Ligand SMILES: Cc1cc2nc3c(=O)[nH]c(=O)nc-3n(C[C@H](O)[C@H](O)[C@H](O)COP(=O)(O)OP(=O)(O)OC[C@H]3O[C@@H](n4cnc5c(N)ncnc54)[C@H](O)[C@@H]3O)c2cc1C
Ligand SMILES: Cc1cc2nc3c(=O)[nH]c(=O)nc-3n(C[C@H](O)[C@H](O)[C@H](O)COP(=O)(O)OP(=O)(O)OC[C@H]3O[C@@H](n4cnc5c(N)ncnc54)[C@H](O)[C@@H]3O)c2cc1C
């Protein structure tokens with residue numbers, strides 16, 4: 120059973136859990152993810168493995184409550200068990216072993232960036248980081264990121280901390296003032312990743328993104344997660360999730376992420392309703 | 400000898416009713432109907448039917464017991480050679496197998512062997528407690544790993560357990576059963592029937608670990624290291640194919656795998672009681688002519704589509720789907736567009752499907768398979784307005800295991816290379832069978848392969864001990 124061993128509330132809508140999953144922990148590498156399901160009638164959702172401890176047999180997940188499944192998960196506490204959890208899925212990130220790398224995390228995307236930054240830092244890479252959120256109270260894992268970076272820049276949409284604006288603005292400033300990076304890794308909401316990629320494109324700096332399309336099985340069986348990279352169809356769950364951001368068809372990816380908008384609303388309404396909170 | 404009974408039609412839900420629900424279409428025989436049907440069999444001394452069955456079910460013998468009203472005895476006879484009769488009775492392509500070779504079929508109609516098999520299996524489930532299997536006589540103390548819990552894996556595991564092995568099945572998904580749970584819909588094969596068979600295999604002492612992907616969570620090498628002495632790969636053929644035509648990534652285009660997995664495994668037809676959604680347009684086109692296409696199109700109707708099309712590039716005679724299911728689809732109002740091939744999926748500004756552009760085909764010279772090859776008719780393009788397109792073009796084996804197991808060799812098309820009589824792969828101690836070896840085939844063939852491999856594994860481990 121996938122028992123929750125520890126839980127931290129990072130922001131009102133972002134939670135970190137440490138889950139007992141020895142087989143997954145034994146194989147996990149930075150960049151990989153799991154798919155889990157909370158209840159018998161539940162949906163399967165992907166979450167990145169934000170950290171792992173092979174000795175203790177645990178993995179760490181950080182998630183933002185955006186819809187029904189993540190809200191259900193948010194209510195689970197220490198001692199509760201997640202019904203199903205499978206992984207590690209996806210290709211491990213191919214991380215550089217030297218040089219200077221810029222790690223960019225937006226919103227809950229800081230969580231998936233962290234294991235990569237940590238792994239590179241441990242290999243001796245000079246890691247510079249930018250973390251962002253809508254406002255200061257939604258920033259996560261700042262301490263953890265500082266521990267593995269030589270510099271950390273902060274950006275908030277409302278200016279309540281650090282740069283007033285998007286993480287992509289900060290990338291631009293750094294590139295404009297001539298800072299050199301061998302690679303950039305940007306992870307976060309799809310629109311944020313697209314903005315970052317557009318900023319770096321004129322500079323020709325290799326920019327990796329971690330795509331997050333809708334998934335079902337996570338093993339290449341359904342094709343729900345397909346996206347176009349360099350004009351070719353790829354299955355994110357087996358070919359990714361990391362791709363060269365300059366080769367991704369962003370319009371298609373954004374459009375596909377919205378397929379179930381209507382149903383996602385219905386699911387949340389149905390959940391509220393079942394709990395006596397029906398809207399009149 | 401002349402026939403006394405008659406081939407009784409099995410009662411079915413009326414088409415207008417059944418397209419509004421996911422309950423089983425064929426409702427089953429009453430004991431009287433079964434006995435009447437059983438008396439129709441003339442008890443051939445040299446029965447052709449048995450040769451047509453890939454696992455050689457003792458057909459005249461079990462049918463005789465039904466005619467006598469001794470259903471328990473009939474059930475025992477069936478189970479001697481077929482451990483999943485409730486499933487085979489429902490989904491075997493009988494018209495290509497047992498019933499094709501029934502002598503009565505030459506002049507009139509063959510005996511309804513599949514329906515009788517289903518009857519005894521269902522009767523047993525309702526009326527007899529599953530006999531607790533006897534303790535294995537010689538628990539060998541040896542461990543065998545089975546990868547995949549489809550019909551191949553379940554059969555192999557069950558047989559090995561009966562021979563005294565400690566068997567663990569590793570299954571990637573959260574539920575056991577393979578295509579039987581994620582692909583074939585409830586209205587053709589109720590999931591409770593699959594669950595019953597899975598429970599039976601567990602009752603033999605088999606452990607089933609779901610949520611384990613071999614090649615990701617654990618590798619074949621790890622399994623050997625953990626003390627498993629042989630491995631059976633029953634990983635199926637789960638990779639979907641797309642056509643490579645423009646517009647295939649538009650919103651509203653599904654692979655049949657995704658369409659059926661959402662519907663069956665995740666129960667999207669019960670949304671929002673179940674959380675997984677599916678987008679069913681008013682008009683749905685399913686591309687393909689096999690069982691998978693029939694299942695997908697009939698799901699579309701039940702999910703609420705007003706118009707449902709089958710788009711198939713050859714003609715009706717060439718369709719590989721089971722005759723019974725094609726007939727069911729016709730009755731339910733599915734529109735068949737034969738000799739029609741998609742060339743482009745058309746979408747609107749927002750990226751949603753609005754139509755399927757097709758070209759008319761005509762039959763030319765026979766191809767390698769002996770079927771006349773469909774060739775496009777120049778300038779005959781036309782657009783069928785639809786909101787959803789489901790691609791049911793066949794599947795190929797998933798490379799996750801072969802890519803992570805040194806020494807395993809595969810054919811160009813992805814199938815595992817094995818020795819036919821044993822299922823032995825190119826790696827010592829590793830056996831394989833079912834769709835992973837043959838590509839998409841049938842439940843009964845997958846079971847047969849599981850059985851073959853189980854005896855080969857038994858021989859291998861016995862010999863190895865002697866060495
Ligand atoms: C490889 C991968 C790794 C991911 N890692 C993380 C992670 O570490 N932490 C985290 O919080 N989230 C992560 N996600 C996103 C996460 O899977 C979704 O937030 C989750 O599926 C939402 O489910 P829900 O039922 O709560 O919300 P829903 O009601 O299903 O969706 C609510 C909103 O979330 C967005 N959404 C839905 N599905 C996805 C999706 N698969 N990916 C991205 N956005 C989606 C949509 O904008 C939607 O409107 C990851 C996604 C992928 C594909
Ligand atoms: C929609 C549909 C309808 C069909 N209708 C019929 C019909 O009417 N009659 C008929 O006879 N046949 C039918 N078939 C074909 C039949 O279902 C298959 O031939 C049969 O299920 C093959 O059995 P299998 O055990 O080889 O593989 P599968 O049933 O495919 O099972 C393979 C299992 O292995 C698991 N797996 C795969 N990779 C891994 C891994 N790396 N680690 C762990 N687990 C793994 C999969 O999740 C799956 O559960 C149909 C198929 C489909 C898709």
Ligand code: SF4
Nearest residue numbers: 452487491496497513
């Ligand atoms: S297993 Fe299939 S082929 Fe054999 S007798 Fe039963 S229905 Fe016929």
Ligand code: SF4
Nearest residue numbers: 440441443448501502
């Ligand atoms: S061939 Fe037909 S009639 Fe003869 S034994 Fe078989 S089922 Fe009965």
Ligand code: FES
Nearest residue numbers: 337339341342356
């Ligand atoms: S999630 Fe099904 S193929 Fe990627």
